[in-house]
Amino acid sequence: MAELHRRSVAVIGAGPVGCALALLLRRQGVDVDVYERETESAGSGSGNSFNLTLTLRGLSCLPRSVQRRLYLQGAVLGKRVIHHRDGAISTQPYGTSDTHHLLSIPRRVLQDTLRDQALRAGARIHYGRACVGVDTGRPAALLRDSGGATAWVTADLLVGCDGAGSAVRDALAAAHPGDLWVRRRTIAHGHAEITMDYGDADPTGMHLWPRGDHFLQAQPNRDRTFTTSLFKPLTDDASRPHFAGLPSADAVSRYCAAEFPDVFGRMAGVGKDLTARRPGRLRIVDCAPYHHRRTVLVGDAAHTVVPFFGQGINCSFEDAATLAGLLEKFRFARREEDETLVEAAVGEYSDVRVKAGHALAELSLRNLEELSDHVNSLAFLDRRALERRLHELHPELFTPLYQLVAFTNVPYDVAQRMHGEFSAVLDSLCGKRDVRRERDAIIGEFVAAYGPGFSAGKLRTG
Ligand SMILES: Cc1cc2nc3c(=O)[nH]c(=O)nc-3n(C[C@H](O)[C@H](O)[C@H](O)COP(=O)(O)OP(=O)(O)OC[C@H]3O[C@@H](n4cnc5c(N)ncnc54)[C@H](O)[C@@H]3O)c2cc1C
Structure with missing residues (x-):
């Protein structure tokens, strides 16, 4: 008897979304190979040190056993704690029930948990393989290893989970300019992490200092440390990006003493933090559709949004669950060699998720005003x-x-x-x-x- 052809998926990028998708597909019995540009020791993920907030939307897309692991490692936040300019503090609950909370989790912890679960489920992760080209006809990805050698890999479905600077998206847009459009935007605001000793603060709320067009945010971790970030417009100086009005350590200290007097004494190294480290620029990337034939984009590769709604990864997990659900509906794992069914599944995925991704991009942008001003x-x-x-x-x-x-x-x-x-x-x-x-x-x-x-x-x- 002829052996049944096992359906295979090649995922580009072993960030949180690539690993979550690999895990969901493995649970359907699909063969999954994940190709990651970084080496195993460097680790995958965007390298951004920020914490992520997961909400019911994103969490509910992951298997319950994974949700439980994440809850054991994250901090549950049920409210915003607003620090007003005059020193007053007010709180705003996120919702009206116990399930209405954020799960604040270090990016690295989320990444490691999902990678371990994907591996345990039988996905193969190949490190040090950068995607440098795509052939949508087969579909196939051209991978370059750390020594510079290149090789093609093929699969029944190719998925770009390679983040905001997606090589898969760029290859699709370059090969099919009439079919797929991409729009890139940067906003004036940048972000940088500050070291703040804030251990005695309320660990069950997201702390926020809204100050007009900028704000400070302190996000509790499970060990009672806080990850603190400043969001503020940047100068246009491409050679040395820095926050507008803060060209030196002295200027930073004066600014923080005036804007955040209640916590200024806890930011001993803030002058150095904000002048030595380059603030990150925030960007938005939209594209449509999210697929071409049997190549498809998932997560930040499809939609990169500004983080003011804290939904980027939640939306991405919803992408992954939607794609996995549609592949299941079209019986991807069980039908042999039927390319049209795969194309139908990714076409339906794209129809649904493009609308969602574009709406989230606008909702996230609008929430900047809420966080930096309105909540005051x-x-x-x-x-x-x-x-x-x-x-x-x-x-x-x-x-x-x-x-x-x-x-x-x-x-x-x-x-x-x-x-x-x-x-x-x-x-x-x-x-x-x-x-x-x-x-x-x-x-x-x-x-x-x-x-x-x-x-x-x-x-x-x-
Ligand atoms: C400051 C900030 C704060 C945020 N806070 C939140 C939050 O609180 N809540 C939330 O829901 N979202 C948040 N987000 C959004 C969230 O970080 C992203 O949605 C999430 O990281 C997307 O995951 P990803 O796996 O799609 O991409 P990434 O995390 O970028 O991972 C992509 C992976 O692909 C690999 N890769 C890249 N190119 C290639 C290539 N050519 N070949 C092979 N591999 C490649 C990378 O090395 C990486 O491992 C925030 C974003 C920022 C910038």
Whole structure:
């Protein structure tokens, strides 16, 4: 009897998303080879030292056993802790139930956990192999090893999980310029990590110092240390990128003493931190579609977003689960040599995920204003309190945007559209009224506007 052809997938990039996808595909019995540019000792992942926040959206895409491992290593954050300019501190819960929290986890820990799980499930990871070319006809990837030798690898499906600077995406765009467009944007803001001794602060909240067009963020770790980052516009000086207005260690110290006086004493090395290390530039990369024939993009390779909603990896895990789900639906692992089915699966994946990825890019950009400015304003806080109350009373009618985005699997584009519609109604009802005092009346009018029997679910289909 002829041996059944085992379906194979070649994944480019062993970052968190490549490893998560490898794990999900192995669980379906697919042969998975992952090719990673870095050496094993250098480690994979984007090399960015920041913590990541996972939410229910992304976590629910991973197997339960993996979720449990992550919870054992991460810190659960149920609220924002806002440090106002006058020294006052206020808190804002992320949602209305226990599941409405962020899981703050060091990038390296997430990366190592997913890699170990992918290997344990039977995926093969080949280090020191950089993808330098793609042939979408076969499909095949041209890999260069650390000695400079190149070789092609082929598979039934080729997946680019190679991050923001994706070589797979660039190769697709270069080979099929009429079929796939790519748009790259940078924003004025950059980010840099600061060492801050903040061990006695509340470890159950994300600490935020919103200061107009810039903000400081301190993210708790499980061991009660904090990963602290400054987000602020950069100068245009390409030869020496630095934060605008902070050309020297002295200027940095003066700035931090004036803007963050409550914690300035805990940032002993901040002048050096912000002048010796280059701040990172934040960028947005959109493209469409996310595939060509049997080559497909997943994670940051498909959509690189600014981190102000903390959803980049959550969206990417949703990509991975969607792709794996569609391959399962099209019985990828069990059908022999049927290329059209694979193309149908990745085509459907692309249709769904392009809309979601583009919506997240815009939602993330808009959240910059919320983090750096709005959370400081009483009017904003009153409006958020009204929205939370409305949700508590009428969950079938209204869910705040943050909850929809972080804690549900409502597609990002649908969440964006629902929020747009409800916000317009709430804006007109709130008008110039005192939202705090008139909260119950406004809620009553909102409910009357939609009437009994209305369900927000109807908006989902648009
Ligand atoms: C400052 C900052 C903070 C963030 N915070 C959050 C957050 O709190 N929550 C959240 O959800 N998201 C966050 N994100 C987004 C998150 O980091 C990304 O969505 C996530 O890293 C994407 O994972 P990935 O595996 O797609 O890409 P990457 O992590 O970039 O991994 C890509 C992998 O591919 C490899 N590779 C690259 N090129 C090649 C090649 N040619 N051949 C072979 N291998 C290659 C790389 O070495 C790497 O291992 C943040 C991003 C930034 C910049």
